[in-house]
Amino acid sequence: MFHAAAASAAWLVLIVLGMAALSMLWGGLPALRRFGFGFIFSTDWNPVTRQFGAGVAIYGTLVSSAIAMLLAVPVSFGIAVFLTEVAPARVRPVVAAAIELLAGVPSIIYGMWGLFVFVPVMSDTIEPWLTSSLGALPLVGPLFSGPPLGIGMLTAGIILGIMIIPFISSVMRDVFMLVPPQLREASFALGATRWEVVRKVVLPYTRTAVVGGVFLGLGRALGETMAVTFVLGNAHDFSLSLLMPGNSISAAIANEFTEADSDLYLSALIALGFLLFVVTFIVLAAAKLMLLRLARRDGRTS
Amino acid sequence: MRLAVMALALASFAGAAQAQQITGAGSTFVYPILSKWSADYSKDNGVQVNYQSIGSGGGIAQIKAGTVDFGASDAPLTPAELTVAGLMQFPVVIGGIAPVINVPNVAAGQLKLTGAVLADIYLGKIKAWDAPEIATLNPDLKLPNLPITVVHRSDGSGTTYNFVDYLSKVSPAWKAGVGVGTSVSWPAGVGGKGNEGVAAYVERIKGSIGYNEYAYVMQNKMTFALLQNAAGEFMAPSIKAFQDAAGSADWSHAEDFDLVMTNAPGKGAYPIAATTFVLMHKTPKDPAHSKTALAFFGWALEHGQAQAQSLDYVPLPPPLVIQIEAYWQAQFH
Numbered sequence: 001m002f003h004a005a006a007a008s009a010a011w012l013v014l015i016v017l018g019m020a021a022l023s024m025l026w027g028g029l030p031a032l033r034r035f036g037f038g039f040i041f042s043t044d045w046n047p048v049t050r051q052f053g054a055g056v057a058i059y060g061t062l063v064s065s066a067i068a069m070l071l072a073v074p075v076s077f078g079i080a081v082f083l084t085e086v087a088p089a090r091v092r093p094v095v096a097a098a099i100e101l102l103a104g105v106p107s108i109i110y111g112m113w114g115l116f117v118f119v120p121v122m123s124d125t126i127e128p129w130l131t132s133s134l135g136a137l138p139l140v141g142p143l144f145s146g147p148p149l150g151i152g153m154l155t156a157g158i159i160l161g162i163m164i165i166p167f168i169s170s171v172m173r174d175v176f177m178l179v180p181p182q183l184r185e186a187s188f189a190l191g192a193t194r195w196e197v198v199r200k201v202v203l204p205y206t207r208t209a210v211v212g213g214v215f216l217g218l219g220r221a222l223g224e225t226m227a228v229t230f231v232l233g234n235a236h237d238f239s240l241s242l243l244m245p246g247n248s249i250s251a252a253i254a255n256e257f258t259e260a261d262s263d264l265y266l267s268a269l270i271a272l273g274f275l276l277f278v279v280t281f282i283v284l285a286a287a288k289l290m291l292l293r294l295a296r297r298d299g300r301t302s
Numbered sequence: 303m304r305l306a307v308m309a310l311a312l313a314s315f316a317g318a319a320q321a322q323q324i325t326g327a328g329s330t331f332v333y334p335i336l337s338k339w340s341a342d343y344s345k346d347n348g349v350q351v352n353y354q355s356i357g358s359g360g361g362i363a364q365i366k367a368g369t370v371d372f373g374a375s376d377a378p379l380t381p382a383e384l385t386v387a388g389l390m391q392f393p394v395v396i397g398g399i400a401p402v403i404n405v406p407n408v409a410a411g412q413l414k415l416t417g418a419v420l421a422d423i424y425l426g427k428i429k430a431w432d433a434p435e436i437a438t439l440n441p442d443l444k445l446p447n448l449p450i451t452v453v454h455r456s457d458g459s460g461t462t463y464n465f466v467d468y469l470s471k472v473s474p475a476w477k478a479g480v481g482v483g484t485s486v487s488w489p490a491g492v493g494g495k496g497n498e499g500v501a502a503y504v505e506r507i508k509g510s511i512g513y514n515e516y517a518y519v520m521q522n523k524m525t526f527a528l529l530q531n532a533a534g535e536f537m538a539p540s541i542k543a544f545q546d547a548a549g550s551a552d553w554s555h556a557e558d559f560d561l562v563m564t565n566a567p568g569k570g571a572y573p574i575a576a577t578t579f580v581l582m583h584k585t586p587k588d589p590a591h592s593k594t595a596l597a598f599f600g601w602a603l604e605h606g607q608a609q610a611q612s613l614d615y616v617p618l619p620p621p622l623v624i625q626i627e628a629y630w631q632a633q634f635h
Contacts, residue, residue, distance in 0.1 A: 046487035047458075048480065115502055123506065147449055149507055151492060234456030234493035245492040251456075255495060258330075258357030259458020259484040 021277055028271025031264060039271065045236035047256075052268035054275055056238050060153065060246035061279065064228065065221040067157025067242070072164045072221075073214055079165070080172035081198055096173065103166035111230030114159040115151075119231060122158075123150025127243055130154075146241040149233070154242040156232040160224055164217035171213025175206040208291055215287040222280050225250040249276040324595045327354040328361020328374030331460050331515065332578040335395055336374070338609045339602045347601075349594055358460050358484060365389065365581045371591045372599075373581040376460020377467075377484065381558045390584050390633040391558050392626045393577035394599060396548050396616035398516035399465050400526040400539040400574070404504050405431055406446055413527040414439045414536045417472030417565065417573060420529065423511060424452055425475060426490030431509060446509075452491025453503045453512035458484040461497070464576035465513050468564035472573075513574075516544070517614035531573045532565050543572035544616040553622055559629070575616075585635050596630055603627075 025032075031052060032039055042053025079099065083092050127148035134144040179202050187197045203210070233245020234255055249272050260266040326336070333355035340351035356364075358375040365373030366387050374394075384391055401420060403413060415423075419435050422428045428435055431445045455462045463484045470477035480486050492507075494500040497518040504512040504524070511527075516539050519526050528536040537543050550568025551561055564574050580599060586592040603626065607617035618626070 044487075047485050048483045048487065115499075115506075119506055147451065149451060149492060151503065151506075229456070229495050230499070234495065235491065236487065255457040255493070256485055259359045261359040261362070261458070261484055 021274070024270055024274040024277060028267055028274045031268040031271040032274075034264065035268075039268075040275065043236075043238040045252075047260075047262075047265055050262060050264050052264070054249070054268075054272055056236050057247050057249045057252045057272060058275060058279065059238065060232065060248040061222055061250070061276065063242070063246070064153055064157045064160055064232070064248060065218060067154060068160035068164060068221045069214070069218055071158060071161030072168055072217055075161075076165050076169035076172055076213075076217075079169040080176050083169075083173050084176040084202075085194055085198060096170070099166045099169055103170065107163065107224060108226040108230075110159055110163050111227035114155065114227060114231040118159065119150040119155060121150075122155050123148045127154075131243070142240045143242050146239070146243045148243065149245065151231050151233045151245055152241075152243050153232070153246045156228050156246075156248070157242075159227050159231055160221045163224065163227060164220050167220060168213050168217040171216060172206075172210055175209035175213070176202055179205050207294065211287060211291055215284060218283060218287075219280060222283065223250055223276065225254045229254055249273070249279075322348060323350045323352060324371045324591055324598065325352045325354075326361075326372040326374060326580075326595070327356050327364045327370045328581075329358045329376045329460055329578050330355040331376055331397060331576075332374050332395060334517075335606075335610055335613050335615050338613060339598075339606050342606075342609060343598055343601055347597075349598060351595075351598060357458065358463075359458065362581065365583070368583065368587060371582070371586075371588075371595045375579050375581060376576065377463045378558075378560045378562065378579050379581065380560055384558050384581075388584050389581050390629070391560070391579050391581050392599075392629060393559055393618060393622070394580050394602065395610055396544050396575055396577050396618060397614075398539045398544045398547075398572055398575045398616070399461055399468075399513055400516055400519045400524075401529060402501070402504050402512050402514050402519060402524045403527050404508060404510045404525065405448065406508065408443060408445070408525065410523075410525045411528055411538050412440075412443060414530070415527050416530040417468065421469045421473030421476045423450055424454075424469060424488075424490065425473075425479065426452070427475075448509035451507045451510040452488070453500050453507070453510050454488050454491055454493050455485070455500060456493025456495050459496075460484060460576070460578070461513070461515055462486070464562065464564055464574060467562050468574045471565040520614050529573050531571050532567045533569045533571070535569065537570075537572045539572055541611065541614075541616050543570060544575040545619055547571035547573075547575035548577070548616070548622065549619045553625060559626075577618075582634075584633050592634070596634065600627065600630075 035042065035052060039052065039054055041055050043055040044051045044053045045056065083095055087095065127150060130144045131148065135141050183201050184197060187201050228248050229251040232248060232251055234247055234251055235245040236247055239246065253269050253272055257269055260269055333353065336351065336353045340353065344350050358377060361373035362375050364370045379391055401415060416439065419428065419439065422435065428450065430447060430449055432447045437445060466480065466486055467482050470482050480489060492503060494503040497514050500512040500514055501518065501522060501524060504510045514524065519539065526539060528538055531537050546568055547563055547566035550566045550571045551563040553559065553561060559579065563577060566575065582592055582595065603618060603623045610617045
């Protein structure tokens with residue numbers, strides 16, 4: 001009885017997942033059939049002539065999430081190390097509670113805060129500085145060119161990063177605390193510095209869980225909708241510059257679903273949803289593979 | 303016996319509900335005025351109007367499927383489409399759309415634009431505020447050498463539909479290159495979500511231009527630009543100018559009111575005035591509901607003017623109301 005109940009709960013997840021993927025594939029089939037593989041790469045998105053391509057949206061989703069990870073992973077790591085290794089015992093619960101509260105803020109609030117508070121800072125201060133300092137460099141220059149609108153890929157990435165910090169850092173903190181104190185104390189006794197303890201003892205011990213936490217955050221960043229919609233600029237134009245407006249899969253769906261007036265348009269949006277599913281799956285599968293490879297390498301060296 | 307009593311009770315409940323509640327779905331643009339009308343109407347008549355603002359596209363789909371008593375769309379359906387679906391269509395309320403700008407030292411109502419120049423700005427052909435095309439229209443203004451940032455709606459919207467319908471009427475290049483729809487492939491600029499998104503972007507970005515519903519522009523005191531109408535006058539958006547646009551539009555020759563009244567020909571007409579259309583079945587499955595809905599709209603058109611104006615909508619001119627009521631007589635069975 002217990003076995004059956006537990007198993008059916010697990011199966012339910014798989015069934016729901018499979019059904020969701022199938023129904024999205026089914027809904028998106030007319031668009032996928034009409035445009036073929038070109039749908040994934042085409043940057044055309046024209047509801048009037050009914051030409052649809054997911055290129056810009058996929059690119060925007062990946063790039064904004066990548067920026068978010070670049071920001072969130074080091075900061076979360078810093079927070080977790082501070083909370084477990086550095087902070088005085090009285091400060092720890094206060095900071096930890098504050099971070100968990102941040103995780104409870106609805107994403108639309110991040111979006112509005114981004115639009116009304118953060119975008120002005122970006123357009124008045126940060127982006128002009130980026131353009132003047134980095135914009136002229138040969139390789140990275142094109143990434144930081146264009147007028148300082150304040151809205152665009154970079155702003156969206158930063159907001160996303162701030163949003164996922166609580167998730168990643170609280171996972172990291174929880175697993176860092178699980179490291180047996182004997183291990184830690186033994187390393188200190190051998191004369192290791194704090195950094196060496198974190199680097200050589202804590203991280204190897206918790207690596208699987210840390211990577212898991214990072215990818216939990218990445219999964220959220222890939223699918224985030226409202227906060228991104230507010231600050232991304234929602235333009236279906238491909239632009240290399242991070243300061244220019246772009247689009248993401250979830251933002252395009254949220255924006256255009258209500259007024260999608262032809263069957264093909266609706267189908268293209270559902271196909272976008274299916275592609276988000278595929279992209280997320282590929283990213284998470286890659287993470288799993290990476291963990292497996294790490295585990296195997298450890299097996300050889302030790 | 304008990305079953306029979308329960309069935310009877312249920313039946314009488316359903317019978318009462320029929321006359322007391324009607325449902326509609328569609329355009330977000332009319333949602334505020336429909337809720338106001340419905341609140342006032344239910345006070346006097348006890349009829350509840352349950353309106354879901356799910357967007358025009360959704361409204362059309364719902365009324366075609368027959369799941370609601372009426373649909374509302376910002377763009378009219380063609381008579382051919384209406385015949386296929388067995389629907390009738392009529393306008394209920396007028397609104398306007400105004401270009402809004404953020405240019406240093408230019409106040410509301412100072413900058414003059416023609417339709418062609420507005421289209422070229424949105425096409426990305428005119429790139430700076432001191433371009434000769436804008437300067438010749440505004441010899442008195444000192445316009446800065448500032449790049450223009452175009453702001454448009456990112457969500458599909460009836461506001462966009464009427465705005466680009468106007469652009470394609472005044473600019474062959476727009477008509478050929480971009481076209482008309484509730485969302486289009488914008489040649490330039492950034493997209494804000496909803497009226498508030500566009501307003502926030504225009505407020506934030508120096509040198510930007512966007513478009514918003516009149517009610518939104520007025521309530522937020524935004525800097526609007528004047529727009530030249532078909533008669534050659536530079537018009538500020540106002541209730542009177544929208545009414546003149548509705549009055550000068552050629553409704554009497556528009557079958558099923560299939561008319562988008564942008565670029566209206568009359569003197570004093572504002573160039574981007576728009577109506578929202580209500581869609582209903584000509585021979586509904588449930589005539590009681592539809593009759594109640596028609597009674598509601600009849601009341602709204604004849605007695606709902608004050609509510610409309612208090613929310614910065616414009617009531618339909620009386621001759622048009624008479625024409626609509628004649629249309630009901632002829633079409634509704």
